[in-house]
Amino acid sequence: MTTAPQVEDGALTLDGKRVAVRPGDTIAAALLRQGIVALRHSRTGEARGVFCGIGICNECLVTVNGRPNVRACVTPAEAGAVVATGRASP
Amino acid sequence: MSETADVVVIGGGVVGAACAEALSRRVKRVVLLERRGLASGTSSACQSGVGHGVFADDYDLRLDRAAIDEFQALAADGLDADYSRRGALLVCGPDEATTVREQLPRLRALGLPVEWLGAEALRDAEPSLARDYAGAARLTDMGQVSPMRLVMELTARASGRGAAIRTDVEVSGIATEQGRVTGVQTSSGTIATGEVVLAAGVWSRDLARTAGLSVPIWPLKGHVLVSEPLPGLLNHYLTEAEYEVAAASFGKPEMTPSGPKPGWPPRTAAVLQPLPSGQILIGSSREFASDREVNRERLAQIARRAVRMVPVLAERRIIRSYAGLRPWTPDGRPLIGRTRHVRGLTIAAGHGGEGNSRSLVTGRLVADIVAGATPHFDIAPLSPDRFDLRAPAAAA
Amino acid sequence: MSDGRALLVVGGGPAGMAAARAASAAGLRVTLVDESNRLGGQYFRGRQDSREPGSPHAFAAAATGVRVLLGTVVVDAPRAGALTVWNQASDHVEEIAHDRLVLATGAYDRPVAIPGWTLPGVVTAGGASTLAKAHGVAPGKRLLVAGSGPFLLSVADDLSAKGCMVEIIEASPWRASASGLGVIAMDAEIARQTAGYLARLATRRVRRRYGTMVTAIHGTDRVEAATVEQVDRDWRPISGTARMISVDGVCLGYGFVPQLELAQAIGCALERDDVSANYFVRVDAGMRTSTSEVYAAGEITGLGGKRVALAQGEGAGLTAALDAGALDRANYDVRIAPVIARLRQVDRVADWIRRAFVPRDGLWSCATPETTLCRCEDITHRAAEAGLAGNPPTPYAVKTATRAGMGLCQGRICSPILTEWLRVRHGYQPPSEERPWRIRPPLRPVPLGAWPAHKANP
Numbered sequence: 001m002t003t004a005p006q007v008e009d010g011a012l013t014l015d016g017k018r019v020a021v022r023p024g025d026t027i028a029a030a031l032l033r034q035g036i037v038a039l040r041h042s043r044t045g046e047a048r049g050v051f052c053g054i055g056i057c058n059e060c061l062v063t064v065n066g067r068p069n070v071r072a073c074v075t076p077a078e079a080g081a082v083v084a085t086g087r088a089s090p
Numbered sequence: 091m092s093e094t095a096d097v098v099v100i101g102g103g104v105v106g107a108a109c110a111e112a113l114s115r116r117v118k119r120v121v122l123l124e125r126r127g128l129a130s131g132t133s134s135a136c137q138s139g140v141g142h143g144v145f146a147d148d149y150d151l152r153l154d155r156a157a158i159d160e161f162q163a164l165a166a167d168g169l170d171a172d173y174s175r176r177g178a179l180l181v182c183g184p185d186e187a188t189t190v191r192e193q194l195p196r197l198r199a200l201g202l203p204v205e206w207l208g209a210e211a212l213r214d215a216e217p218s219l220a221r222d223y224a225g226a227a228r229l230t231d232m233g234q235v236s237p238m239r240l241v242m243e244l245t246a247r248a249s250g251r252g253a254a255i256r257t258d259v260e261v262s263g264i265a266t267e268q269g270r271v272t273g274v275q276t277s278s279g280t281i282a283t284g285e286v287v288l289a290a291g292v293w294s295r296d297l298a299r300t301a302g303l304s305v306p307i308w309p310l311k312g313h314v315l316v317s318e319p320l321p322g323l324l325n326h327y328l329t330e331a332e333y334e335v336a337a338a339s340f341g342k343p344e345m346t347p348s349g350p351k352p353g354w355p356p357r358t359a360a361v362l363q364p365l366p367s368g369q370i371l372i373g374s375s376r377e378f379a380s381d382r383e384v385n386r387e388r389l390a391q392i393a394r395r396a397v398r399m400v401p402v403l404a405e406r407r408i409i410r411s412y413a414g415l416r417p418w419t420p421d422g423r424p425l426i427g428r429t430r431h432v433r434g435l436t437i438a439a440g441h442g443g444e445g446n447s448r449s450l451v452t453g454r455l456v457a458d459i460v461a462g463a464t465p466h467f468d469i470a471p472l473s474p475d476r477f478d479l480r481a482p483a484a485a486a
Numbered sequence: 487m488s489d490g491r492a493l494l495v496v497g498g499g500p501a502g503m504a505a506a507r508a509a510s511a512a513g514l515r516v517t518l519v520d521e522s523n524r525l526g527g528q529y530f531r532g533r534q535d536s537r538e539p540g541s542p543h544a545f546a547a548a549a550t551g552v553r554v555l556l557g558t559v560v561v562d563a564p565r566a567g568a569l570t571v572w573n574q575a576s577d578h579v580e581e582i583a584h585d586r587l588v589l590a591t592g593a594y595d596r597p598v599a600i601p602g603w604t605l606p607g608v609v610t611a612g613g614a615s616t617l618a619k620a621h622g623v624a625p626g627k628r629l630l631v632a633g634s635g636p637f638l639l640s641v642a643d644d645l646s647a648k649g650c651m652v653e654i655i656e657a658s659p660w661r662a663s664a665s666g667l668g669v670i671a672m673d674a675e676i677a678r679q680t681a682g683y684l685a686r687l688a689t690r691r692v693r694r695r696y697g698t699m700v701t702a703i704h705g706t707d708r709v710e711a712a713t714v715e716q717v718d719r720d721w722r723p724i725s726g727t728a729r730m731i732s733v734d735g736v737c738l739g740y741g742f743v744p745q746l747e748l749a750q751a752i753g754c755a756l757e758r759d760d761v762s763a764n765y766f767v768r769v770d771a772g773m774r775t776s777t778s779e780v781y782a783a784g785e786i787t788g789l790g791g792k793r794v795a796l797a798q799g800e801g802a803g804l805t806a807a808l809d810a811g812a813l814d815r816a817n818y819d820v821r822i823a824p825v826i827a828r829l830r831q832v833d834r835v836a837d838w839i840r841r842a843f844v845p846r847d848g849l850w851s852c853a854t855p856e857t858t859l860c861r862c863e864d865i866t867h868r869a870a871e872a873g874l875a876g877n878p879p880t881p882y883a884v885k886t887a888t889r890a891g892m893g894l895c896q897g898r899i900c901s902p903i904l905t906e907w908l909r910v911r912h913g914y915q916p917p918s919e920e921r922p923w924r925i926r927p928p929l930r931p932v933p934l935g936a937w938p939a940h941k942a943n944p
Contacts, residue, residue, distance in 0.1 A: 022621075029621035037606035037625060037708050043367075043864045047707040049606030050625065051861070051899075053613020054528060055521075056594045056745075058894035058931075059604075059861055067405065069318045069894065069931075073613070074522075127883050134886055238886045246875060257877055315938075318894055318931055367863060367889060372934075384926060386564050390939035397934060404935030409894055410926050411938075 012081040021079055027072035028053070028060055039072055040086050095121040095254075097285040097460055098274045100261050100297060102126075103133035104237050104446050105438055106289035107244035108453030110253050113287070116461045120253035121281060122245065123274065125260040125293075129241040132291050135382065135414025137314060137363050137373045138446040139327050140173065141232030142202055144180055144193045145334050149471055150423065151200045153448065156467050158231050160450035171240040172366050175233030178327040179207070179216060179226040181399065186331035187224040194227060203230040216325055218400050232327055234363055237446050244453075263300035264288070264435065271301070271434030285460055287436045289452075292380075292417045294439035301432050303479045305425065307440040308349045310418035311379040313388045315396075316410040317403070319368030326364075330399055333359035333374065343378070345420060347481070350378045356388060360395035369409070372396045374443075382413045416443050424448065426455055426472040429479055436460060437474045490585045490810045491515055493803075494569060495552075496560055496748060497590035499527020500792045501784025503545045504799025505588045505806075510550040512807030512821075517553045517582060519560060519571055521930070527592050528612060529792050532619030540796040561937050562927040563751045567779075572936050579940040586779045586806045589749050589767065590799060593742035593785035596845070597899045598633075599859055599867070599907075600852040602703030602712075603738070611641045611739025618644040626735025627651060630712055632700040633739030634658050635843035636666075639683040641739060646690040653693045653731070655714055657721050657740075657849070660696040662842045669838045675793075676835050699723065700736060701852050709734050721848030740845055743902050744786040750925045752777055758918045761844050762789060763906055765921045771826075772805035773798055781806055789840060793832035801825045850903075850910040859907070860900040862893020867907070879912035881905055881922045894931060897923050 011018045014031065021030045028050050031039070038047040039060050050060040055074035063084040064070045096117045099110045102124025110122040124130070140161055142154035165173050182190050197204045207215055208225045215228065245255045260277040264286055273282040288294050291307075298305040344351040356377035363371040375388045389411055397404045419425065419440040426438050438456050441448055451467070458465040491514045495506045498520030506518040520527075524534055525542040534542055555571065562570040564581070572579045595610030602608065609617070609625045611633055617623050624645055631642045632655035639654070646652045656663070670677050687694070695714070701723055702713040716727035742764075746756065749767045755776035756765045767775055767782040775782050781802040784795035804822050807813040813821070853859070855868035865888045873887030881904050884890050890904065891897035897904075901923045908914035916922060928937055 025621060029617060029623050032617065032623040032625065033621075039606070042604070042861075046604060046858075046864075047606050048604060048861070049708075050609055050613065050617075051604075052594060052597075052610050053616050054531075054594060056895065057597070057861065057899045061894075068320065069407070073617075076523075127880065127886060128877060129886050130882070238889075242873065242875065242887050249875075315934070316892075317934070367893075369892075386562070386927070386938050393934050393937075393939040397939075405933055407931035407933050408928055408937065409896060409931045410892075411928070412926055 010079050012077055012079065012083050014083045015085055021077040025077040027062060027064070027070075027075050027077045027081075027083060030077040031072065038085070094282040095119045096283065097121070097287060098123060098281055098283045099287045099289055100274065101289035101291060101293075101439075102128045102241065102245070102255070102257060103131050103289070103291055104129070104240055104449035105291065105441060105452050106287075107241040107248070108449040109287050109289050109438055109456045110248040110255065111244040112453035112457035113460060114248040114251040114253040116457050118252065120248060122248065122253060122255045123259045123261055123276060124257045127257050128245060128255070129238045131293070132414050132416065132445065133237040133241055135314075135412050136237060136312070136416075136446065137361060137371050138237045139178065139232060139234050139363060140447045141178060141229055143334050144190055144197065144227060144229075148196070148200060151197065151202060153451065153467065155201050157448045157451040158233070160454060161233065161235065164450060169243060171243050172236035173233060174366065175231060176326060178229040178232035178329065179212070180229065180329050180331055180334065181212075181219065181223050181226045182331045184224045190227050190331055204228065205230070216328070218323055218402055219328075220399060220401055228326070234327060235446055240446070240449065261297060264297060266301050266432055269431070269433060271432060284434045285436070286434060287438055287456055287460065289438040291439060291445070292415045294417065294437065298437070301435060303429065303431060304481045305437065305439070305474070305479060306420055306477050307417045307425070308378060309380045309415035310442065311375070311377050311381070311413055311415055312373060312443070313375045313384060313392060313411065313413045315372040315389060315392060315408050317370040317372060318407045318409050320364075320370055320406055321368040323402070324362060324364040324370060324400070328360070328362040328399065330360045330395065333361055342420065352378070354378055358388065358391040358395055360392070360399045362396060362400065372403075380415065382415065384411045384413050417445070418442050423472055424452065425474040426452055427469055427474055428459060429474045431479055488585060491812055492583065492585045493517070493588065493806055493810075494519065494582055494584035494586070495588040495590060496569070497527065497592055497784070498522070498525040498554070498556070499590060499592050499784065499795065500529055500540045501592070501795035501799035501802075502527070502588065502590035503542070504540060504796045505590060505781070505783055505803035506552045507545060507548055507550050508800040508803030509588070509806050510552050512804060513812035514586075514807050514810060516550070517555065517584070519555045519558045519582070521557065521559045523557045525554065525556070528616065531616045532621070540792065559930045559932065560748055561929055561932045563748060563929070570937065572932050577933070577936055579936045586810060587781070588802050588806060589754070589775070589780065589782045589786060590784045590795075591745040591748055591786055593744045593789065594898070595738070596740045596743050597903055598738050598740050598849060599857050599903045600700065600702060601854050601857045602705065602709070604858045604861055605703055605705045605709050606707065607705070607709030607735045608703055609735070609737055611637060611737045614737040615641045615644045618648050622648055624648055624650050624735065625737070626709060626733065628733045629653070629735040629737060630655050630700055630714070630731065630733050631737045631739060633741070634845070635739065635741060635839055636680070638739050639680070639687065641737060642692050643683050643686055645737070646687065646692050652690075654695065655698050655700055656694060656696045657699045657717060657846070658696065658843055659719065663696070665842055666835070666838045669834050673835050699852075701728070703736050704730070709736055712736055717848055719846070721846035722851065723848070740849065741843070742785060742789050744789070746786060746921060747925050747929050749775070749782060749786060750921060751927065751929060752780060754780060754782065756919060756921055758916055759788070762840060763845055763902070764789070772808075773802035774805060779809070790833060790836040791839070794829065794836050797825050797829040797832060801829070847910050850906045853907065859903060860888070860890035860893065862895050862899070863889045865890040870904070874912070879908045879914045881908065884908070891923070
């Protein structure tokens with residue numbers, strides 16, 4: 001569990017780093033705009049990211065404000081959200 | 091197909107697979123027959139703790155000790171099957187704490203390591219539990235296994251020793267002549283054999299009838315919810331003390347010739363099993379029914395118990411549900427052994443909710459029985475003939 | 487309050503909107519449910535302002551009186567006449583009673599397991615299109631759009647419009663595409679659209695290779711390169727033709743798979759179409775399924791695209807109204823005639839696509855033992871092979887032995903791959919009338935506090 005660092009409007013934090021968010025962005029869109037494609041690691045340690053892009057495959061999972069297994073491709077990116085890649089403790 | 095076998099095992103679930111594996115060490119020609127796919131029955135629709143309870147009889151606890159020892163031994167021999175032993179917590183409210191604590195010395199005396207955790211120690215041991223429990227009994231040797239992987243590994247070992255594992259073969263009858271087994275009739279022909287092991291779980295009653303026996307095994311339906319992967323949320327296999335009470339009170343419903351009297355009230359109690367893959371299997375429920383359709387009301391009752399126990403689960407997602415049929419017997423113990431009514435038949439069925447846990451020890455006992463050796467454990471209380479198997483066979 | 491006129495439509499894409507509109511206009515009380523926060527399905531993703539026929543804009547402008555529930559997921563079909571839905575934002579759960587039901591749950595891109603398909607930067611063609619149109623982003627800057635069918639042109643158009651370097655890798659030979667010239671020429675709308683794609687792609691120097699497939703994708707933590715090979719008519723690589731191209735993203739577009747979970751949960755009869763390697767919901771000419779009072783329209787009845795979906799949706803809505811007694815037979819016949827005519831007309835192009843760009847068996851031979859089969863549970867093809875261990879090869883056997891299909895997506899991604907891999911490699915015969923994958927509730931992941939016991943309703 002992380003405490004939310006101060007972020008300005010229009011940005012979320014990804015593993016502690018600031019990522020700009022545009023209105024209407026999904027989390028995946030905000031990250032892809034910065035060229036961030038690896039969102040988690042599989043049990044076998046492989047990097048994974050967006051695959052189907054429409055919320056079916058459950059690959060683009062991130063932890064948002066402590067909630068695990070959130071699909072980045074269909075979840076709106078909210079300013080101030082604390083997003084963590086990889087597996088986090090639920 | 092016309093063939094012969096030294097022993098035919100009927101049933102490709104955990105019990106049948108364990109019997110085939112143990113028999114394949116002692117007997118040359120073992121054939122296992124499964125009517126659909128391996129582990130397609132109860133073994134793929136259950137929870138799968140390996141261990142013991144707290145309120146059981148001394149005899150049952152000794153059997154559970156032996157059951158755990160078999161898993162330990164096989165694990166030392168290279169068995170994987172996702173077997174792990176992280177301990178279980180029997181979580182108690184103030185009403186149950188005293189009764190549970192009273193049992194602990196008896197368990198220790200029987201070789202089952204247990205300790206009591208007070209409220210604060212409990213919070214450390216399992217931080218996601220609700221905060222108002224009085225404490226918990228920690229059953230240190232309690233573990234879990236993947237029943238499906240167990241079946242695959244056991245049958246692979248058996249195959250490696252020459253056993254024939256046959257799926258999609260329906261057994262239509264156990265053939266007998268003058269009180270002795272002569273073979274097994276299947277959808278693809280008859281197999282001549284003098285030894286049959288009946289390990290068909292809830293389907294054993296129907297099959298036993300073909301040999302003229304009425305075996306008191308009836309389906310006790312359970313439900314399970316599967317969570318999304320939540321690695322690290324739970325450290326132990328969790329049960330609420332009420333589960334023990336529920337299980338104990340199931341011992342003796344009113345019986346009729348065709349089974350437990352209808353109208354027996356269903357029971358639910360939280361049993362949370364965190365899998366190695368991260369999902370949590372959330373059970374449990376018990377009711378006498380023979381279908382495997384999920385009952386939403388029952389799922390709702392389980393959900394409420396689970397959320398009461400681990401409140402954060404309310405915000406975590408369920409990805410699947412299923413229902414399975416435990417092979418229940420009127421005294422809560424399996425039938426393991428021969429019967430005086432039919433020579434050459436060994437029954438290994440009726441394990442209730444302990445099929446996974448007692449699978450390996452059953453296999454070992456059955457191998458002893460079939461080979462004519464003295465079993466390593468007193469199995470008189472498990473004798474099928476403790477019931478009157480000649481009682482008039484009632485409609486299913 | 488059951489006068490037989492309460493209609494529930496599941497899916498707010500072209501088919502669902504059309505069904506809702508037609509049924510409402512014919513006198514039914516309609517509720518339309520969609521899991522997204524906007525209507526339009528996949529087709530209109532990122533194009534909410536479109537003025538095309540059947541668009542969300544057109545739907546809103548028609549002021550249909552339909553009750554629209556967005557952000558709402560169907561989680562269970564507990565009994566005939568009721569669906570349990572969950573609203574993600576409000577966490578509200580309700581059981582919606584209905585007299586009749588239209589299923590318009592659409593389709594998703596066909597998953598294809600080739601070596602490296604799990605690398606970040608590999609996305610589906612539909613996913614890439616959605617990301618580009620809705621958000622102006624792409625999985626990389628140098629992209630391959632690989633697969634088969636005219637949809638690749640649309641995706642390449644979307645991506646190149648955002649400034650990406652794009653190359654199309656079409657598995658079927660050039661003559662398969664050329665074979666459609668006649669049909670396209672007779673369809674003004676499609677002809678215009680296709681000409682537009684080709685012109686823009688030419689301007690942006692988007693190359694098209696035919697009879698070529700991406701057979702492997704390479705990289706450590708993301709896509710860095712891809713191997714492309716020429717293939718024969720069965721899509722089997724021709725040795726000696728492999729080349730490696732430096733790219734940072736691959737979009738896989740090998741057709742679509744219908745979303746059948748709800749139809750299966752309800753018990754609607756399915757039938758397998760071996761040509762497209764898909765199961766579809768069986769419907770009659772009025773879009774009735776085998777389950778009484780349940781209708782289906784759009785991609786789940788057969789992959790026909792948007793115009794077919796619109797016509798089918800309208801047909802389903804009208805038939806529901808007829809069956810409910812809200813529309814008399816004479817009226818129905820008058821209204822359905824142009825729908826049937828339209829369906830016949832627009833289906834010509836759809837039919838050509840269905841036949842010319844079918845997935846061929848070579849597609850299922852690209853996987854190596856190390857290639858992932860089940861992404862959710864990290865099961866490789868090697869593990870699946872080992873799990874079979876001499877048992878009759880069925881999807882169920884692999885699932886039991888390996889946990890493939892038991893993860894979050896509940897087999898949506900791996901079961902199509904598994905079925906075809908078993909068929910091609912092990913001679914498995916997929917059943918013709920039953921999808922070899924059991925469905926259990928919930929139909930989508932749902933918080934335990936919402937289902938099965940909603941905390942507001944103890």
